[in-house]
Amino acid sequence: MLKNFYIENYGCQMNIYDNEIIISILTKNNLFYVNNIYKADLVLINTCSIREKAEETIYNRLLFLNSIKKKKKFFLLGIIGCMAKRIDSKFFFKKKILDFVIGPDKYRELPNIIKSFNNNDNRYFYNIILSNEETYSDIFPTKLYNYNKVTSFVTISRGCDNMCTFCVVPFTRGRERSKSPNNIIKECNKLYNMGYKEVTLLGQNVDSYLWCKKNHIKKKIIKEKNKTINFSQLLEKISKSLPNMRIRFCTSNPQDMSLDVIKIMKKYDNICKYIHLPVQSGSNRILKLMNRKYTRMEYIKLVELIKNIIPNCSLSYDIITGFCTETEKDHLDTLNIMKYIKYDFGYMFCYSHRKGTYAFKKLKDNVPIIIKKLRLKEIINLQRKHSYLKLKKYINTIQEVLIEGISKKDNNYYFGRNSQNSVIVFPKNKSKIGDLVNVKIISNTSATLIGELKN
Ligand code: SAH
Ligand code: F3S
Numbered sequence: 346m347l348k349n350f351y352i353e354n355y356g357c358q359m360n361i362y363d364n365e366i367i368i369s370i371l372t373k374n375n376l377f378y379v380n381n382i383y384k385a386d387l388v389l390i391n392t393c394s395i396r397e398k399a400e401e402t403i404y405n406r407l408l409f410l411n412s413i414k415k416k417k418k419f420f421l422l423g424i425i426g427c428m429a430k431r432i433d434s435k436f437f438f439k440k441k442i443l444d445f446v447i448g449p450d451k452y453r454e455l456p457n458i459i460k461s462f463n464n465n466d467n468r469y470f471y472n473i474i475l476s477n478e479e480t481y482s483d484i485f486p487t488k489l490y491n492y493n494k495v496t497s498f499v500t501i502s503r504g505c506d507n508m509c510t511f512c513v514v515p516f517t518r519g520r521e522r523s524k525s526p527n528n529i530i531k532e533c534n535k536l537y538n539m540g541y542k543e544v545t546l547l548g549q550n551v552d553s554y555l556w557c558k559k560n561h562i563k564k565k566i567i568k569e570k571n572k573t574i575n576f577s578q579l580l581e582k583i584s585k586s587l588p589n590m591r592i593r594f595c596t597s598n599p600q601d602m603s604l605d606v607i608k609i610m611k612k613y614d615n616i617c618k619y620i621h622l623p624v625q626s627g628s629n630r631i632l633k634l635m636n637r638k639y640t641r642m643e644y645i646k647l648v649e650l651i652k653n654i655i656p657n658c659s660l661s662y663d664i665i666t667g668f669c670t671e672t673e674k675d676h677l678d679t680l681n682i683m684k685y686i687k688y689d690f691g692y693m694f695c696y697s698h699r700k701g702t703y704a705f706k707k708l709k710d711n712v713p714i715i716i717k718k719l720r721l722k723e724i725i726n727l728q729r730k731h732s733y734l735k736l737k738k739y740i741n742t743i744q745e746v747l748i749e750g751i752s753k754k755d756n757n758y759y760f761g762r763n764s765q766n767s768v769i770v771f772p773k774n775k776s777k778i779g780d781l782v783n784v785k786i787i788s789n790t791s792a793t794l795i796g797e798l799k800n
Contacts, residue, residue: 347420347459349377351385355403356393358547358595360426362498364391365486367425367452372487374456380489382413387421387459392428394513396697400428411442421462423447427517429473431701438469448473449503449518452481475519479503482528485535495749495779497541499532500524501579502548507598509625510636510703511668511696514549521549523556526574526582533583533590542747542779543591546583551594552576552601577605584613591747593617593766599624599647600638607654618655619689619766622648623663627682628675631668634708641682648686659689659735659765664724667696667717669708676720683727689735689765690792693724733791736767743799744769746784748776769794 350371352364367389368378379385388410393399403424414422423445424432430448437443445458451472458470480503488497504519505512533544548554554576574582584592592613597606597620610616622644626632629640639647651658664679683691695717698710744763751773752758758770759778770793771784784796 346463347376347386349379349385350387350389351379351382351419352389352391353382353406354391355399356391356395356427358498358545359500359503359549360391360393362486362500362547363426363449363452365488366481366484367391367455368487368489369484370452370455371459374459376456376459378487378489382410383418385419387423388414388419389423389425392424392426394427394431394517394699396694397699398697400431403428407437407442414442421445421459423458423470425449425452427513430475430517431513434469434471438471444468445470446473447471448475450474450476450479453479475504477520477522480522480524482524485532488536488539493750493778494540495747496543496545497536498547499529499536499544500547501529501551501594502554505549506553507550507600507638508636508703510634510708511665511699513699513702516701518549521553523554526556526579529579530583530586533587537587537590540779541590542781543593544583546580546592546594548594549596550598550601552597552603552606554579575603575605577603577609580606580616581609581613584609584616588615591615591617591764593619595621597622599644602647604650607651610658611655617764617766618658619661619764620651620658621661621663624679624682625663625665626668626671626675627679628671629678631671631675631678634670634704635665635668636703641678645682645685657765659767660686661766662688662691664691664693665696666693666720666724667712667714669696669698669704669710669712671696671712671720676723679720680723680727683724683731687731687735688728689767690732691724691728693721693728695721729791733789736789736791736794739767739786739794740789741786743783743785744794744796746771746782746796748778748780748782750778763794767794768792769796771796771798774798 354360392403421444425447429446434446502523504521505514506521508515556574746761746769748759748761752760752770759773760770776782783799785799786794786796788795
């Protein structure tokens with residue numbers, strides 16, 4: 346009988362949340378979560394496909410896991426998450442490396458699979474069907490990932506309908522669908538009662554959240570606008586019902602961010618003043634090729650609107666370097682938009698040509714890797730400068746910090762974040778993890794603020 350399971354996680358915050366859902370599903374079915382691969386009868390690998398490197402890491406890991414599996418350290422090995430749809434499962438089943446492959450919308454099937462393995466009914470199991478409805482809305486995730494119980498993710502929507510030409514997510518995670526607002530609020534309330542102090546609402550595209558009682562498939566509900574709840578309304582409901590909980594959200598696609606959301610952010614103190622607003626490129630030509638639905642100017646206007654309404658709002662971005670046909674001029678456009686906006690921080694990536702995407706089918710991955718890396722380096726260096734200058738402005742100010750844990754570099758220091766998502770470290774003093782404290786900022790690096798507790 347299979348008893349203990351272990352989950353190895355790759356990829357984004359969405360996967361961390363999904364692991365918590367899986368742990369709930371399996372523990373309800375009398376399986377036990379273990380934190381050690383060698384104690385597990387069942388190992389699940391929650392995978393990421395976003396870039397080639399992510400998949401390569403997992404393939405390499407499979408070789409290692411296969412070797413310990415062969416030594417009978419555990420019995421079953423399964424792939425779940427974004428790679429489910431992309432992996433050559435027949436090959437891995439034939440080689441007896443994998444026992445099952447389950448897509449992100451089929452986690453409720455896991456107990457049945459395990460039962461059938463226990464009964465020896467079925468050896469290899471494969472279900473990657475994507476759903477237009479599954480949101481796991483009724484399942485409260487089991488919190489194991491944050492032992493400090495301070496911050497938590499809450500997924501509010503799944504999938505993505507945007508079809509950016511470089512991106513596999515719409516194929517690996519399916520159509521966009523929103524979770525019921527009541528269940529989201531219930532979940533946030535429960536977290537608050539458990540002692541959590543901050544939630545981050547998650548979705549590939551949170552601003553396009555849209556819920557309708559009758560039918561939460563977006564295309565069908567547009568007509569019933571007066572009966573729907575959109576993201577700004579959801580945000581307001583959560584913020585009102587939990588005034589002492591900090592609220593963050595991620596990711597905002599610039600094309601969907603509304604004035605209402607910005608106004609709601611301004612209106613409620615407990616909504617953090619930080620927006621992750623992926624720009625991807627500063628060149629109109631490249632944005633169009635990427636099927637991003639905004640121009641450089643529209644993006645800049647949005648940033649100006651945000652800054653006008655919430656002057657202390659911090660901003661971060663995702664940028665891809667070396668997308669198909671990107672020229673030096675396009676790259677300069679990207680550097681220039683960065684110089685104009687001066688983001689607080691950012692996430693930058695070399696373009697990775699992904700099978701199945703529009704770009705893979707129709708465009709040429711013709712920027713040499715060395716050029717991609719050089720451009721990436723320039724973006725990283727520029728961002729480092731901006732981050733340093735942005736953080737420097739906090740010196741001598743008092744920041745309200747939610748203490749999340751003990752600093753990795755020094756046991757005598759705590760780390761936490763302010764509303765703007767800047768990481769702040771300071772000597773421990775009498776405070777404890779989970780406290781909201783005032784910290785006076787003394788100095789900074791390009792990534793961290795250093796301060797001291799202010800009484
Ligand atoms: N939903 C989010 C993006 C999720 S993917 C949004 O609206 O932007 C996270 C980031 O990975 C993307 O913003 C993009 O910058 C990067 N990314 C996606 N596909 C990629 C690819 N093929 N190569 C390199 N980076 C990619
Ligand atoms: Fe991917 Fe674009 Fe959606 S980056 S997740 S297709 S918004």
